[in-house]
Every structure is written in C-alpha cells, then in structure tokens.
Amino acid sequence: MKSKSKFAGMIMLLLMFALSACSGGGSGPNGGASSNNPDSSAPSNEAAAGTDKKEPVTIEFMGHGNPNEKKIFEKLIASFEEKYPHVTVKYTSVPPGEYSQKMTTLISSGKVPDVFYVGGPEFYRFAEAGTLLNIQSYLDQTTLFKPDNVWKQAMDRYRFDGSKVGTGDLYGLPKDVGPWAFVYNKDLFDQAGVAYPSATAGEWTWDDMLEAAKKLTVDNNGDGKPEQYGVGAYSLESAVWANGGEYIDYDTGTVKVNEPAFYEAMQFVADLNLKHKVSPNQEAEQAMNAYTRFINGQLAMFAMGPWDQPAFWELPFNWDIAAWPASPNTGQTATWLGSMGFAVSAKSKHPQEAFDLAAFLSLDEQGQRENYQLGQAVPNLIDMAEGEFMEMDKGPQTRQVFLDIIQDYGRPDVIAFSKDTQWMDAFNQNASKVWNGDMSAKDFTAEIQPKMQELYDKGNK
Incomplete structure (x- = not known):
C-alpha cells in the first residue's frame, strides 16, 4: 500500500495510500455462491501441491505499485509457479493511481482477476457486494495458517461479518502490514551536531x-527558500492521535475534528512551515516533493514504510528510523499501520489455485522470506519477523521500531472502516486553508x- 508526495503529513496517507479500493453481493457473507464457492466445493489441501499430476491452470493476478514492487512480485510468482507447477500466473501491475478505476471497470464487465489487491474502503464495499470469495473454509484446511503466528492486526482487516469490517470470516489475506515509521538522515544530524x-x-x-x-534547516543565501529542511511530510494522523484526538468515533459515527486535541495537533503541523519555517510549504512541495528531497539528502526527517527499503538501501548517506515524536501534552506517540490485502474473486473458475497463490504470497514461509529479503515488507509471520528479519544486515539499524509500531502504537488509517470516504475527501480538499x-x-x-x-451519515449509515 504508498505515495511519496504527501505534503507535510497533511495529505491523508492512504493514501492509498493512500493511499490510501472495492466491493461484493446481497446474499450476505457468502454472496456470490456458485460451484466455485467453498461451501459447495470443498477446498483441497495445498500440501499435495506438486505431488499429483494436475491439469494445467492459468489464473490472473492484478496489483499495483512502483517498478521495484513489480520486479519483486515477478520473482515471488516465479517461486510460486515452481512450487505449483500446474499453475501459470498471468500477472498485471498497474500504476497505483489507475488501480481503483481499473478494478471498477473489470467488475462491471464481469472480468475480475482471480486474485487482486484490496484494502480499506474498497475491501468493505467489495465484501458487502459479494465480489470477494469467503476464504475461511480454505484457510481452515491449509497447513500454512497458524493463527498465533500471524499478526492479528493484519488479519482482522480482512474479516467481514456481513455488516462491518473487523469481525467474522476472512475474505482476504494480508499482503503486508505496513508500519509508517519516522526516518532520518544520520549524516545531516552528525554534521549539525544534533542527537539522533x-x-x-x-x-x-x-x-x-x-x-x-x-538546527537542521539551512538557508545559505537567506532568501527564505532553504536548501535543506529539517522535516517534511509530517503525519497529521500521528500528531492527532498522539495528542489524544480522533477524526471519528466509529462506534457512534461522530466526527470529532472540531475538538481541541485535534485542532491543536493540526495547528502544530501547519506551524512547522507557517511559524517555524522548518518544513516545505505547498509551493516548495510542488517544486520538489518531500520524498525526493529526502533521497537527495536535502531533508533531515521524513516518513517511510518497509516498502521503501530497497530504494533507501541505495542511498549514498546513512539513515535510520525512530519512533514518531510524542505529544508533550500526553506523552504518547502514534502512527498509522497500513495494510493491503490479497482477495480472491467470488467468480474465479479456479478458486483453489487462486487461494493457493494468495496464501503463498501472504503466509508461505518461503514467500515471506523472499518478500522481506527483497525489502517489500515486514513478514506477516511473527516468528520470522521477530527472528531472522531482525537479524538482517541492511538498514534500518533500529528495525525493532517497525515491530513496535505493529504491536504497540500503530493504528489503522482513518478510512479503514468506512465504506464511503467523501467525508474525509471533504476534509483533505479543504485543509489547504x-x-x-x-x-x-x-x-x-x-x-x-x-x-x-453530513457526508459520513449519508454514505455510511
């Protein structure tokens, strides 16, 4: 799930992010029932993969991401096809900004890929509309799934009980769990004599x-346009949550942005530029976004997800990650914990093979090992994340921060449990004021x- 052009944390990440995607049938959680439904066609055990002579099968898999992510998934798919030699995977990767419209078009034309990315509001809508296969019975029979060894924080994103997300059967598997960490340029800190x-x-x-x-903002010629900024793309979510604020109380459906804990945090983020001049303004951000500034060595503090590792491994300077700064008002810190999932189409003609691919990419030890070694994600498997992942000889040095975010202070992005996001769109579109x-x-x-x-009530109640 991952945009690089967020302005000072003010553009909601998720972005999806952002952020920050999709839907399913009116017959309840098992909507889309057919001969391919696990309730009417018992799933086979994937343990037999590669041991019996099977008819050749071709399945389609669609995702999105940058060129590096595409290369990683091409390698993972090659490993899957080696393990399941009767299956050929037709893989399509589209630009993130085009993915949602592409999926909408495919759904309306009845050409949904067998396996595809899904997350946040799209997962809610797709599960509700019956577009997604209920994979609970497949999961119950696979030897890959050990409930105590997969991040609950990730799995619960893909549960649906017929009316809400977070409980019930599984309609997807986590592609990843994405801790949004605070990254900094160690060389710039050293040059300025500032403690990490x-x-x-x-x-x-x-x-x-x-x-x-x-101390890390440098304006050599005094023209008010620093050559180097101290911080960029500061996460508004992090500031709000750390300060004890909320965008919404989902239990009551009450939007809470007008409360002091929220607007004081928002003003703090705005003042990084308006008052303190340590963060790029919108004009500077449009000229060069914060991600580009950071990789160019012109920004001391930024934000990163695990998927950024391959690019950051190539940087000519030293860097590391830290906990997001705590609000002095509460002493607490917080950040968002993203996730994208793999879903199987309820209309797939090859649901077992489609599930096998999703499970390999999400749960298989070999697949998870390749995934983290290629720098795509923190392993979904807890023992691997807490073991060999921590022993990697590549940055970040303090990779425990990733796990701390998952376990302690990471939170789902704001729209994760909202099927209609117009209420947040209204906030983002007007926040430039x-x-x-x-x-x-x-x-x-x-x-x-x-x-x-008004918009939340109209679209979500």
Whole structure:
C-alpha cells in the first residue's frame, strides 16, 4: 500500500495510500455462491501441491505499485509457479493511481482477476457486494495458517461479518502490514551536531523534534527558500492521535475534528512551515516533493514504510528510523499501520489455485522470506519477523521500531472502516486553508465538521 508526495503529513496517507479500493453481493457473507464457492466445493489441501499430476491452470493476478514492487512480485510468482507447477500466473501491475478505476471497470464487465489487491474502503464495499470469495473454509484446511503466528492486526482487516469490517470470516489475506515509521538522515544530524531521535516511543517529543528541525534547516543565501529542511511530510494522523484526538468515533459515527486535541495537533503541523519555517510549504512541495528531497539528502526527517527499503538501501548517506515524536501534552506517540490485502474473486473458475497463490504470497514461509529479503515488507509471520528479519544486515539499524509500531502504537488509517470516504475527501480538499495560513485549525475544523458529519451519515449509515 504508498505515495511519496504527501505534503507535510497533511495529505491523508492512504493514501492509498493512500493511499490510501472495492466491493461484493446481497446474499450476505457468502454472496456470490456458485460451484466455485467453498461451501459447495470443498477446498483441497495445498500440501499435495506438486505431488499429483494436475491439469494445467492459468489464473490472473492484478496489483499495483512502483517498478521495484513489480520486479519483486515477478520473482515471488516465479517461486510460486515452481512450487505449483500446474499453475501459470498471468500477472498485471498497474500504476497505483489507475488501480481503483481499473478494478471498477473489470467488475462491471464481469472480468475480475482471480486474485487482486484490496484494502480499506474498497475491501468493505467489495465484501458487502459479494465480489470477494469467503476464504475461511480454505484457510481452515491449509497447513500454512497458524493463527498465533500471524499478526492479528493484519488479519482482522480482512474479516467481514456481513455488516462491518473487523469481525467474522476472512475474505482476504494480508499482503503486508505496513508500519509508517519516522526516518532520518544520520549524516545531516552528525554534521549539525544534533542527537539522533529516540527509537523508544515517548522519549522524543514534538518539542525535541522542533528544536532539532531548526538546527537542521539551512538557508545559505537567506532568501527564505532553504536548501535543506529539517522535516517534511509530517503525519497529521500521528500528531492527532498522539495528542489524544480522533477524526471519528466509529462506534457512534461522530466526527470529532472540531475538538481541541485535534485542532491543536493540526495547528502544530501547519506551524512547522507557517511559524517555524522548518518544513516545505505547498509551493516548495510542488517544486520538489518531500520524498525526493529526502533521497537527495536535502531533508533531515521524513516518513517511510518497509516498502521503501530497497530504494533507501541505495542511498549514498546513512539513515535510520525512530519512533514518531510524542505529544508533550500526553506523552504518547502514534502512527498509522497500513495494510493491503490479497482477495480472491467470488467468480474465479479456479478458486483453489487462486487461494493457493494468495496464501503463498501472504503466509508461505518461503514467500515471506523472499518478500522481506527483497525489502517489500515486514513478514506477516511473527516468528520470522521477530527472528531472522531482525537479524538482517541492511538498514534500518533500529528495525525493532517497525515491530513496535505493529504491536504497540500503530493504528489503522482513518478510512479503514468506512465504506464511503467523501467525508474525509471533504476534509483533505479543504485543509489547504490551514496549511496556507488562511484559517486557523480551530476555525477550519469548526467549519468543516458539520459538512463531514453530513457526508459520513449519508454514505455510511
């Protein structure tokens, strides 16, 4: 799941992210029942893969990502086809920005791939509409799945009980669980004589970060356009959650952006540029986004997910990750924990082979090992994540931060449990009033909250 052009944490990640995707049938959790449904066609045990002579099968798999991710999945698919020699996988990777529309077109034309990426609101919509195969019975019979050895935080994203996400049977498997970490350029810190951020949550606060950012912002000619910034793309979610705020209370469906804990955090993020000048403004961001600044060595502190590792391994400077700065008001830190999933089409003509591919990519030890070694993700398998993944001789050095986020202070992105996102779209589309200094965060959130509430009620209740 992963956009690089987020402005100072103000563009909701997810982005999907962002962020930050899709739907399924009116017959309940087992919608789309047919001869291919696991309730009417008992799944076979994948342990027999490669041992019996089987008829050749071709399945289609569609995902999205950058060229590096495409290369990684081509390697993983080759390993799958070696393990399951009767299966040929036709793999398509589309640009992230085109994926949602492509899936919508394929669904409407009845040409859904056998296996495809799904996450967040799209998972909710697709599961509800019957587009996704209920894979619970397949999962119950596979030897790959050991419930105590897979991150619950990831698996629960793909449960659906017929009315809400997070409980019930599984309609997908995690492609990954994506801890959004705080990354910094160690060389720039060394040159400025600034101590590194702490990898321990709560030890480094907004105040510490701001003090460091001021020392790490360099404007050699004094023209007000720094050649080097202290921090960029600061996560608004992280600031809000760390400060005790919430975008919404999903239990009651109440939008809460107009509360002090929220708007004070939003103002802090805006002031990184407006007041302190340590972060690029929108004009500077449009000229060169924060991701490019960081890899060019012109930004001291940024954000990264595990999927960024391959590119970061090639950087000509030293870097590492730290815990997101804690709010001095609460002493707490937080960040978002993304995830994208693999789903199987309810109309697949080869549901067992489609499930086998999803399970290999999500749960198979060989597949997970290749995945993390290629720098794609933190392993979904807990023992592997806590064992050999931690022993890698490549950055980040403090990779325990990834696991801390998964286990302790990572949270699903805001729209993960919302099937209609127009309420958040309204926030993001108008937040520039704060980022540009046209309105205070307090005034803006008071103005936008009723509109967000109306849109949420219309699309989700």
